[in-house]
Amino acid sequence: QRCCVCGETGATIMCCEEDCDRWxxxxxxxxxxxxxxxxxxxxxxxxxxxxxxxxxxxxxPGAKCLICMETVDDRRSFGTMVCPACKKAWFHRxxxxxxxxxxxxxxxxxxxxRDLKEFLPQMFIMGIR
Numbered sequence: 001q002r003c004c005v006c007g008e009t010g011a012t013i014m015c016c017e018e019d020c021d022r023w024x025x026x027x028x029x030x031x032x033x034x035x036x037x038x039x040x041x042x043x044x045x046x047x048x049x050x051x052x053x054x055x056x057x058x059x060x061p062g063a064k065c066l067i068c069m070e071t072v073d074d075r076r077s078f079g080t081m082v083c084p085a086c087k088k089a090w091f092h093r094x095x096x097x098x099x100x101x102x103x104x105x106x107x108x109x110x111x112x113x114r115d116l117k118e119f120l121p122q123m124f125i126m127g128i129r
Contacts, residue, residue, distance in 0.1 A: 004046055005032030016041075017049035033078045035127035047078075051125050057087045066111040067095035084122040085115035093128070100128050 001023035003011035011023035013036070024034050024046065033047035045051065058075055059082070065072050072090045073080040081096060083089035089112035091099075100108050100123065108123065109116045 003028050005029070005034070013044045015046040015049055016043040017045060020046060020049055022046035022048070037125060037127055038129040039124045050078075050127075053081060053084055053122060053126060055082055055084050055087055057082060059090050063090045065091045065095050067091050067099055081126065083110040083113060083115065083119055085110055085118040086113035088112060093126075096123065097128050 001011045001014070002009050003024045004022040005024050005028035008025070011025050011028075013024050013026060013029070013034075014020075015022045015024075015034075024032060024044075026036070028034070029036055029044070033050065034045060035050040036042075036044045053076070055076075059072050059080070061074060063072050064070065066089050070092070072092060076082065079093050081091055081093055089110050091111065099111070103109075108120055110119045
């Protein structure tokens with residue numbers, strides 16, 4: 001199968017959306033904006049069908065990532081995320097992924113409000129593991 005990100009053959013992951021015929025390589029997934037959920041049913045989605053946080057807020061001008069303290073995009077995007085509980089904590093996808101790897105399953109929570117109940121399931125849905 002041909003990868004929808006790099007265009008090369010040998011893609012082994014198919015988008016789980018019904019009637020979608022996009023395939024991609026696992027290493028291409030992040031670069032191409034694909035989401036792989038590492039929770040049962042272990043689903044993967046192409047950029048068109050990936051899940052989105054159901055939070056209707058945008059960052060204030062000059063908002064900073066609470067992990068790296070660098071400015072985040074002025075809108076929600078694949079690389080910019082917000083805590084679904086407090087809706088005030090902004091972070092880069094790569095930063096929260098790094099935090100997840102360091103914290104582990106039992107200690108991952110919002111860096112601002114420390115919510116675990118709403119934060120953790122949403123991060124799993126968004127492909128943070």
